[in-house]
Each structure stands twice: as structure tokens, then as C-alpha cells.
Amino acid sequence: xEALTEKVKKxxxxxxxxxxxxxxxxxxxxxxxxxxxxxxxxFRHPYEVASILIDLGLDISTVIAxxxxxxxxxxxxxxxxxxxxxxxxxxxxxxxxxxxNRVDFLSKEDxxxxxxxxxxxxxxxxxxxxxxxxxDRLHNMxxxxxxxxxxxxxxxxxxxxxxxxxxxxxxxxxMKWELEDLALKYIDPDGYYDxxxxxxxxxxxxxxxxxxxxxxxxxxxxxxxxxxxxxxRPKHIYSIYNKINDQGRHFDExxxxxxxxxxxxxxxxxxxxxxxxxxxxxxxxxxxKDYIAxxxxxxxxxxxxxxxxxxxxPFEVQIRTRDMHATAEYGIAAHWHYKEGxxxxxxxxxxxxxxxxxxxxxxxxxxxxxxxxxxxxxFFSDMVFVFTPKGDVxxxxxGATPLDFAYxxxxxxxxxxxxxxxxxxxVQLTYEMVSGDIVEIITSNASNxxxxxxxxxxxxxxxxxxxxNWFRKEMKxxxxxxxxxxxxxxxKRKGYEFQTLFKSEWVKSVFKxxxxxSTDDMYAAVGYGGITTGQILTKLIGEYRKENKxxxxxxxxxxxxxxxxxxxxxIVKGYDDMLVRFAKxxxxxxxxxxxxxxxxxxxxxxxxRDCSNINMDEFEEERMIDVxxxxxxxxxxxxxxxxxADDRSGLMAELTNQLYDMGYSITTVNARMGKNxxxxxxxxxxxxxxxQLDYIISxxxxxxxxxxxxxxxx
Ligand code: MN
Numbered sequence: 213x214e215a216l217t218e219k220v221k222k223x224x225x226x227x228x229x230x231x232x233x234x235x236x237x238x239x240x241x242x243x244x245x246x247x248x249x250x251x252x253x254x255f256r257h258p259y260e261v262a263s264i265l266i267d268l269g270l271d272i273s274t275v276i277a278x279x280x281x282x283x284x285x286x287x288x289x290x291x292x293x294x295x296x297x298x299x300x301x302x303x304x305x306x307x308x309x310x311x312x313n314r315v316d317f318l319s320k321e322d323x324x325x326x327x328x329x330x331x332x333x334x335x336x337x338x339x340x341x342x343x344x345x346x347x348d349r350l351h352n353m354x355x356x357x358x359x360x361x362x363x364x365x366x367x368x369x370x371x372x373x374x375x376x377x378x379x380x381x382x383x384x385x386x387m388k389w390e391l392e393d394l395a396l397k398y399i400d401p402d403g404y405y406d407x408x409x410x411x412x413x414x415x416x417x418x419x420x421x422x423x424x425x426x427x428x429x430x431x432x433x434x435x436x437x438x439x440x441x442x443x444x445r446p447k448h449i450y451s452i453y454n455k456i457n458d459q460g461r462h463f464d465e466x467x468x469x470x471x472x473x474x475x476x477x478x479x480x481x482x483x484x485x486x487x488x489x490x491x492x493x494x495x496x497x498x499x500x501k502d503y504i505a506x507x508x509x510x511x512x513x514x515x516x517x518x519x520x521x522x523x524x525x526p527f528e529v530q531i532r533t534r535d536m537h538a539t540a541e542y543g544i545a546a547h548w549h550y551k552e553g554x555x556x557x558x559x560x561x562x563x564x565x566x567x568x569x570x571x572x573x574x575x576x577x578x579x580x581x582x583x584x585x586x587x588x589x590x591f592f593s594d595m596v597f598v599f600t601p602k603g604d605v606x607x608x609x610x611g612a613t614p615l616d617f618a619y620x621x622x623x624x625x626x627x628x629x630x631x632x633x634x635x636x637x638x639v640q641l642t643y644e645m646v647s648g649d650i651v652e653i654i655t656s657n658a659s660n661x662x663x664x665x666x667x668x669x670x671x672x673x674x675x676x677x678x679x680x681n682w683f684r685k686e687m688k689x690x691x692x693x694x695x696x697x698x699x700x701x702x703x704k705r706k707g708y709e710f711q712t713l714f715k716s717e718w719v720k721s722v723f724k725x726x727x728x729x730s731t732d733d734m735y736a737a738v739g740y741g742g743i744t745t746g747q748i749l750t751k752l753i754g755e756y757r758k759e760n761k762x763x764x765x766x767x768x769x770x771x772x773x774x775x776x777x778x779x780x781x782x783i784v785k786g787y788d789d790m791l792v793r794f795a796k797x798x799x800x801x802x803x804x805x806x807x808x809x810x811x812x813x814x815x816x817x818x819x820x821r822d823c824s825n826i827n828m829d830e831f832e833e834e835r836m837i838d839v840x841x842x843x844x845x846x847x848x849x850x851x852x853x854x855x856x857a858d859d860r861s862g863l864m865a866e867l868t869n870q871l872y873d874m875g876y877s878i879t880t881v882n883a884r885m886g887k888n889x890x891x892x893x894x895x896x897x898x899x900x901x902x903x904q905l906d907y908i909i910s911x912x913x914x915x916x917x918x919x920x921x922x923x924x925x926x
Contacts, residue, residue, distance in 0.1 A: 216259060219266050220275070228272040235298060239279040242287040249358035257351060258282060264347040268384070268542050273298075274340045277305035281344050284310045308341030309348070342378065346387055349375050353394040368398035383511045386541050392450035400453075407449050407456075410463050418446065418470065425472055425527065432488045440485065441475040471528040475537050479504060482531045486515050489529050493519035496526055504536070506597040506647065508607070511539050598649040606651075611644050612671040618653040619675035626675060627662055627682055628655040642669050661686065683740065691739030692732050699738055702745040706824050707854075707924040708753065718755035722748055746827065753824050784808055784816055785838040791815025792839075794849070798823035798925045801849040803902025808839035823925060848898040850879060851905055852924040858917040859891040866915065867893065874911065876904075894924065 220232050239258055246254035262278035276298055283289035284306055291310075295303035353371055356364050372395040379388040397404045411418075422444030433440050446452075447470075455461060474485050482504060489495075499518035507513045514532040521527055532540065596608050598617065608616055614632030618625045631654040632639055645651060662679045670676055703710040719731065726743055728734045737743045781802065782792050792808070798820040800806045805821035818839055819826040826836075857863055864883060871878055880896035899905050905923060912921045 216263055216266075219263065220272075223266065223269075224272055231298065232272060232276060235276045235279050235302075238297075239283060242280075242283050242289055246286065248355070250355055254282075254286075257355075260351040260354075261344070261347045264350055265344065268343065268347070268387075270340065270343060273301040274305060274344060276302050277309065277340070277344050278347055280306045281309045281348055282313075285313060304338060305340055305344060308338060309344045312341060312345050339382070342382070343384075346375060346379055346382075346384065346391075350387055350391060350394075353391060356394065356398060364398045368395040371395040372399065383508075383539060384542055385512075389448040389450070393448055396450045396453055403453055403457075404449060407452050407463065411446055411449070411452075421521075421525075422470060422472070425470075425521065428492065429472070429474065429489070432492055433485065436484055436488055438476060438481050438484055438488075440481070442472060443475075444470060444472045447471060471530060473530045473532075473537075475532060475534055478533055482515055482533065485531050486517065489517065489519060489531075493521065495519050499528075504532070508597075512536075514540060596645055596647045596649075598645050598647065598651050601650060601652045608645060609671050613641060613643055613645065613669050614639065614651055614653060615641050615666055615670045616672045616675045617645065617651045618655075619670065619678050620672070621653065623678040623682070625653055625655055626678055627686075628657065628659045629653055629662075630656045630659050641666075688732075688736050691736040693735075693739070695735035695737065695739030698745050699735070699748060702749055703752075704854075704920075705922055705925065706749060706753065708749075708756070713749070713752040713756055715755070718752050721755060722751050725751060746822070746824075750824055750827050754828055781842050782806070782808075782818055782839050783842045785840070793817050795819040795823065795825070797825045799849065799851050801851055801899060801902050801905060802841045806839055806841070808837040810835045810837055820925065848900055850896060851899055852880075852894055852896050853905075853909065853912075854920075854922055854924050855891075855893045855895065855912055855918060856920040857891050857893070857915075858919070859885060859889045860917055863891065863917060864893065867895070867912070870912065870915065871895070871897065871908070874908065876908065890919075 217229075217233065217236065221229055224232070240255045243254040243258070248254050248257060250256075258279045258281060261281060262275050265275045265278045280289065280294060280298075280302065284291055284294075291303050291307045294306055349371060352367065356367060359367065371391050376388050376391040376395065379385075379391060393404075426442045426444055429442055430440075452463070456463060474489075476482055476485060496518045499516070501516040503512055503514050503516065513536040514530050516528065516530055518526050518528045596610055596612065598606055598608065600606060600621075606617065606620060608620070614634065615626065615629060618629040618632070629641070632641060632643070633652040633654065634643060634645070634649050636650070636652075662682055664683075666679050667676060670679065700710040703713060719734075722728070722734065723730075726734070726737065726747070728737060734743075734748065738745055738748065784792060792815055794800055795809075795817045800818055800820045806818050807821050807826060808816040808818055809826060811817050816837060816839065855867060864881070868878060868881065877898050878895060879898060880894070882894040884892045884894075897908070899908070909921045909923070912918055
């Protein structure tokens with residue numbers, strides 16, 4: 213127990229030591245009588261957690277929060293009391309950790325996502341919450357052997373999936389490695405002890421080798437007058453384990469089993485050392501990485517290279533300054549370092565951008581599965597680093613494209629993106645960026661905005677959610693107008709006023725079928741192509757027909773029966789003496805795409821393929837039969853067209869005269885006055901084929917006052 217106070221005295225101010233000692237005794241008292249599974253007093257746990265936080269160099273508030281981290285959960289202590297006695301900082305941290313403790317990351321996927329969100333939120337308010345939580349987890353992993361087998365596996369899995377990547381993301385590598393190694397010990401004990409055993413067996417030999425290498429480097433550095441601390445170490449077990457398992461290699465083949473770290477005074481020395489190392493040993497191509505020029509997003513900076521040793525054995529060399537080394541070991545924690553005292557708000561802010569971005573898009577992502585998936589991609593996968601034309605570094609997931617880049621600048625840049633240059637050359641938007649690329653986005657105000665395909669091109673969730681948003685928001689107005697217009701036109705083409713079909717309970721059945729919320733949603737869905745006009749109208753017309761059976765039957769009998777009921781000019785595939793008639797609902801003419809329907813007792817009725825009747829649910833698929841137009845038969849067919857025109861005297865006469873002049877015989881004429889002096893005139897005609905019909909329509913459309921001419925499909 214003495215040891216901890218000694219450690220605090222060594223690193224913190226007198227005032228800090230005073231408050232720490234007070235907290236220490238208070239925490240000890242709170243947990244009095246509680247035992248751990250190891251048989252030790254419970255206080256040993258918060259004690260060790262505080263110790264880890266001191267080793268990370270964190271400020272005294274965080275260390276004290278470590279002492280109290282389980283107190284609110286497990287003792288009589290309250291957040292208010294802690295706030296009164298140790299300040300708001302400590303209280304907020306303990307409250308945050310208590311919240312995170314209630315989070316169960318291995319529950320069902322839905323909950324897992326929700327829980328991660330909660331933790332990210334806790335982090336965004338004060339990242340020290342997570343540092344305490346990581347210290348807590350680290351000590352629990354160190355003492356995991358006292359837990360049950362089930363608990364061991366569960367905790368180990370959670371550590372590997374959540375906490376180790378988190379430590380990595382925050383740049384706290386010392387913690388990441390220890391967490392990974394401890395987790396592996398329980399997840400694959402055989403694998404773990406196999407590697408650990410081999411490392412021990414080869415320890416003496418490896419030490420000799422490392423010493424030789426270190427001496428060799430020192431000699432060369434003396435020549436260039438660079439002072440350096442050099443240390444050698446084996447890689448941690450989990451990384452060797454992964455190399456063996458992922459790459460199917462043997463223990464002996466896993467080359468950078470040894471890494472030599474060279475720590476120098478300044479950046480210039482880093483590159484001087486690199487030059488020397490590459491002169492003494494042959495570098496292995498493709499293994500050189502300059503994280504000084506291009507730091508990782510977790511702030512890591514270092515030069516990495518792998519060279520071939522004198523005995524043909526490769527080893528890794530890491531070169532960095534002392535500051536970089538502190539960041540590499542402690543990551544984000546280095547920013548609360550007791551030696552520095554002051555927090556650099558600005559640089560912290562910049563470095564936590566990724567966290568903010570994560571939170572920004574996570575509020576847009578409603579779907580938990582999608583959230584988890586994107587978290588796995590954005591949070592835990594390998595990164596590429598590219599430059600803006602001004603030389604700023606941006607980090608992306610592997611496989612990201614210039615579009616991801618554009619959207620990372622601003623959604624407006626993404627939405628107006630029309631092309632991209634990489635290293636001065638135009639590339640396709642599907643280009644996968646590689647580290648070191650200089651990416652320039654070409655935008656244009658004339659751009660119509662993103663295309664749907666972009667969702668398949670971009671890799672980052674941020675870009676995806678921005679594109680989706682654009683379609684949802686910016687296009688919505690446009691889609692509503694477009695969709696409404698499309699529905700009205702198509703309804704008219706089928707012979708209905710859309711308003712007639714737009715009865716609220718029928719529309720409701722459409723909403724239900726397509727899971728829509730509102731009329732605007734329905735229009736927007738049609739406008740943007742999610743649902744076809746046919747799908748909606750078929751449903752509405754179906755409802756209409758159900759309700760208007762009687763009226764429609766009356767309308768039919770009132771009309772003159774069609775002359776060409778028995779069809780000629782149509783061949784029914786597979787039958788040559790089948791009774792064929794044209795369906796009255798759509799009156800097909802040659803050129804129309806047609807289909808036969810075997811009726812009960814009345815032969816085959818021929819419909820247009822796009823006839824709304826034939827597409828109704830009641831029509832049975834198995835009674836459909838292939839039919840086609842016989843080319844050489846000359847015959848006449850009945851069609852009906854509707855002419856919409858400004859009502860004026862003489863209009864009707866002009867229309868009929870025009871048709872007679874063109875040589876067509878009119879079978880029926882029905883005129884109806886609409887609102888606002890608009891006349892709707894329905895004309896029945898005999899024609900030979902679709903070409904004639906098109907010609908008639910084009911001629912009538914040219915007439916003065918005529919606003920619309922279309923074929924009716926009843
Ligand atoms: Mn704990």
C-alpha cells in the first residue's frame with residue numbers, strides 16, 4: 213500500500229498528494245469487508261487501477277477517479293458526495309465509468325450497437341472516462357484466472373473486440389498489447405502458451421542477437437555523431453500469433469520477431485539514423501513506413517523499416533524522438549501528462565476529430581446492424597493516409613475512393629463532385645486511394661448532385677450517410693412533384709382521373725403495402741424510382757373496381773358493342789382454332805405488346821401487356837398464354853382516345869372533320885365538360901395498327917386549343 217503513495221509523491225505536486233491521500237483512505241474504508249475472488253481485499257482492485265493510471269501519467273483527478281471507480285456501484289458512496297469532497301472532475305469521471313460499467317457489449321447485436329453508442333457518448337464528454345475504464349479492464353484481465361471458465365471467455369472476447377481496439381485507437385499501445393496478450397491466453401490457451409514457450413526457449417539466443425545488433429548500430433551512430441537510446445524487444449505474443457495464423461507461417465518464419473527501437477533527440481536525427489541503418493543493412497522493399505511525415509490518426513509517429521540482418525534474418529527497426537515515443541506508448545493519455553501540466557486544447561480537439569465524426573454520423577444511422585458494420589469498418593480496420601493539395605493529411609479506411617475524400621471535406625464538396633485528380637492525373641471516382649496520394653476534388657455548380665451508384669462506390673459510413681441524406685432531403689421536394697405528376701399522367705393514360713382513385717382508405721392500403729408514411733412519401737418514392745406508378749395504380753384501380761362494379765357494368769352496356777370482339781390477326785401459340793377476342797378494357801392494336809388470358813368458356817381474351825387488369829392480383833398466372841400478332845392479316849381495331857382541350861365553339865366539329873379528312877371512321881364520340889372551361893372528349897376509332905394511332909395523336913395535338921391527347925385503357 214505504501215508503494216502507491218510513494219509513486220504519487222514522486223510525480224505529483226504536494227497539493228495533489230494531499231488530496232490523493234485523503235481519497236485513498238476514504239476509498240479503502242468504503243470497500244472495507246469486501247473481498248475479491250482472489251481472496252484479497254477488494255480495495256486491491258481500485259488501488260491497482262489507480263496505479264495503472266499513474267503509470268500512464270494521468271492527472272490526479274483521473275487517478276482519484278480510479279480509486280473511486282467502483283464505489284458508486286458497489287458501496288454507499290454517491291456522485292454528489294464525491295463531487296462535494298473531491299470536485300466535479302472526479303465525480304463526473306466516476307459517474308461516466310459507472311455508466312460504462314452497466315454496458316454489456318456482448319449482448320444481442322442491436323444492443324451491442326446501442327451500448328457502443330453510449331460508450332462513445334461517454335467518451336466524447338470526457339475521454340478520461342475511457343482511460344479509467346481501460347485501466348479497470350486491464351487489472352481485471354490480469355486477475356482473470358480467479359473467474360469461472362465462462363466468465364473468462366466472455367471477458368477475453370469483449371476485451372479483444374472492444375477494449376484492445378479502443379486502446380489502439382487512442383494510441384495507448386502498451387495497454388493494447390497487454391490486453392491482447394491476456395485475452396489470447398484465455399481464448400486460445402494452447403496457441404498462447406506454444407508461442408510463449410518458444411519465446412522463452414529462444415530467449416538467450418535472441419538476447420545475444422539483439423545485443424549484437426544494438427552494438428552494431430551504436431558504433432555506426434557514433435560515426436555520424438547521433439546520440440540514441442536503443443532497445444530491442446520481441447514482438448508481443450498476440451501479433452506473432454496473428455502472423456502465424458493469418459499468414460499460415462511457422463514460428464521460425466515470423467520474421468520481425470525482433471524489433472529494435474532507436475530513440476533520438478529530434479526529427480533530423482531520425483532521418484540520419486534511417487540513412488545509416490539502410491547503409492549497414494539491406495532494407496526489405498515495401499516495408500518502409502514514414503509515420504513521421506504521415507502520422508497515424510491515433511497520433512502515432514515513427515519511422516518503420518525492416519532490414520535483412522547479417523545472418524539473413526530480417527528484423528524491424530523503429531526510429532522516433534522521445535516525444536513521439538511517449539505518444540506511441542501512452543497515446544492520448546500523454547496529453548494529460550503530469551509533467552506537462554497544461555492541456556493543449558487545440559491539438560486535442562484536432563486529434564479527437566475522428567471521435568466527433570463517428571458521433572456525427574452515428575446519430576444519422578438508425579439501423580443498428582448498419583451501425584455495427586460501419587463501426588467495424590471505420591473504427592477497427594486498416595487505414596490509408598492521403599494528402600490534400602495543401603498538404604494536410606486525411607485518413608481513410610482501406611479501399612476508400614475520391615468520393616469518400618470529397619465528402620470528408622464537406623457534404624457540399626461531395627454533392628458537387630464531378631471528378632478527381634490523384635497526383636495530378638484525372639482518375640475515375642471508383643479509384644481506390646493508396647497512402648501518399650495527393651487527392652484533388654473537381655467540383656462543379658452545374659452538377660446535379662450525387663448518383664445512386666455512389667452508395668456502392670464510397671467506403672466510409674460518413675460519405676454513405678451524407679449521400680443518403682441528400683437523397684432524403686434535397687431530392688425530396690423534386691421527387692414529390694415528379695412522382696405526383698407521373699402518377700397523374702399514368703392514371704390518365706389508364707383512363708382515370710387520379711383524384712377519383714385517391715380515396716383515403718384506398719390510399720391507406722397502398723401505404724400499408726409499401727410501408728409508406730404519408731402521401732408525400734408515396735410521391736417521393738415514385739419520383740425517385742423506388743416504387744413504380746403501375747404498382748400503386750394497380751392497387752388503387754383494384755380498390756376502385758371493387759367499389760364501382762355496378763357503375764362500370766352499366767357504363768359498358770350503355771356503350772355500343774365493339775365490332776371486333778372476335779379477334780382476327782392474333783396467333784395463339786400452340787393452338788390454331790382457339791376462339792380469340794380482344795379484351796374491352798384495353799383494346800389492343802397491332803404493335804402493342806400483348807398477352808392471352810384463357811377465360812372460362814369464352815376462349816382466349818387478348819390484353820395489352822401493360823393492361824392494369826392483367827396485372828391485377830386476381831388474374832391467375834397459369835392461365836396466361838403467349839399470343840402474337842399475325843403480320844399479314846389486314847384488319848381493323850377499335851381504340852378510344854381522349855382529347856383534352858380548351859372548350860370553344862366549333863371544337864367538336866373540327867375534331868371530327870380532321871379525323872374524317874385523315875380517313876378514319878369514328879365509332880363513338882362522348883364529350884364531357886370539365887371545370888375551368890376544359891372539355892374532355894372521348895372518341896372511339898377504327899384503326900389498323902399502333903403506327904396509325906400514334907399518327908392520329910400527333911395530328912390532333914397540333915390543333916388549336918388541344919392540350920392533351922392520349923389513348924384510353926379502361
Ligand atoms: Mn473495477
